[in-house]
Amino acid sequence: MTPSDASGAATPGPSEDRWSNLERPPLNAAALQRALVTGEGLWSSVEVVTATGSTNTDLAARAGELPEGAVLVAEEQTAGRGRLDRSWVAPARSGLFFSVLLKPGGAVPQERWGWLTLLAGVAVTTGLSRGAGVDTALKWPNDLLVNVGGSERKTGGILAERVADGVVLGIGLNVSLTAEELPVPEAGSLLLAKAAVTDREPLLKAVLRSLEQWYGDWRAAGGDPAASGLQEAYATHCATLGRHVRAELPGGRTLTGTAEAVDTDGRLVVRTAEDAHEAVGAGDVVHLRSVH
Template structure:
């Protein structure tokens, strides 16, 4: 996957046909104001860049991290992604300036076996922020989906992808904000707009998500990555729509486990209670798909 050449951070160049303000419903992010609000002495965020278009912010930031050109707290935002990625390299694309597409680089000084909690932490932080800033209840589908209610349907409005890069982890978040029904990539997708959000201004939404992510990350890191002591495990379980449902976990080799999702354990794995009376934990890296059974 070859990313498109990014624009100059914070200074995108408009063209006659697609100027920065060609869609007044979707103004560009105010990079300078966001940088001033988020990058401060003693805070987590150390750099904040916005590009007009790229293939994937995760790919770009991971390349920087592996080259030693990114320090912890670097944030990369794209107004448009042409090759956004989810788990197992599934694609994620949306119209320009219709959502929030960004990645952050973290170097948690906690045992590496607890780094698997980072995508779950990002989910909790994002859901918490959207509840406050957009007035939208956002549920979490294990392991990395963000769900909103559109009418009487539960739909995916966002996703999270975490991947190792250098001595740390790049965590990417993609969120549909102002997509209309005829712009959805698939009928079962959703957006904050379709969910009746009280606010869809991306600047305050991005600030809220990054501040929430900073708070949850610092609490988790301060607890040595312990999901119990940091209350992360409790918060994730409270917001996880997967728990209490009977699901089908499809594993490599066409194997599958069917059971009721009863818990998220201390390693961030989903625990399924099967009809045979066995409690079987499955990790995010072990599954191909997780679907409702029946």
């Protein structure tokens, strides 16, 4: 997957020899299944496919027949999607492209399911901190940022889609993309951020285990973001807070001000120049500068 709304990176075709790039070996599906599907935890299955259009689309189509905790991983996505139907494409085996099926059911009121996108962001940042030895941050609501040469770069994103009885969470993370493979200058990867680990298998296990922990705590708290610690953790990892931002809202309206908080509904609270506070629930947010 590529960061932001960019596409156009040259991608090997799905029919290419999977072993043609030995620096990017394929994932071991059997090993992942043994490590993650224990019968006692959240994950019920781990499937790895060589290539697909979109793991979110595929998993959503099967959501009614699969139990909670199904994981679908693609070595290559040819029609990956980000927010606002933006394309997301990357070379085969250069990152982690996967979706998970979650069914909070009656344990969590549906009005709190919107927190799952933010929860996934916290899970990825904490999982990568442990598994990759690299600091990551979140740009509200669902972008994953790393530092590359002193510059803030997007290295991944999260897409949540409602299905009949749950939510499919799609996560894309650039792992080994080189500078020459980046589709736009503002993109990044764990490799370029000098991560201590770029082996995708331990990274995937670290992220999924982190997601399992955060989801379990949130679900046990009835989806309450404060009681589960999720709201505080998101604020801690969110690079948007304290920044001067421009929010491009649905309908063409633009809002500028200081991002001050994330409220209990997961909305970004912006203080305008007129000292009014407005909660942004949807739209693009651009970091303009730090506020001192």
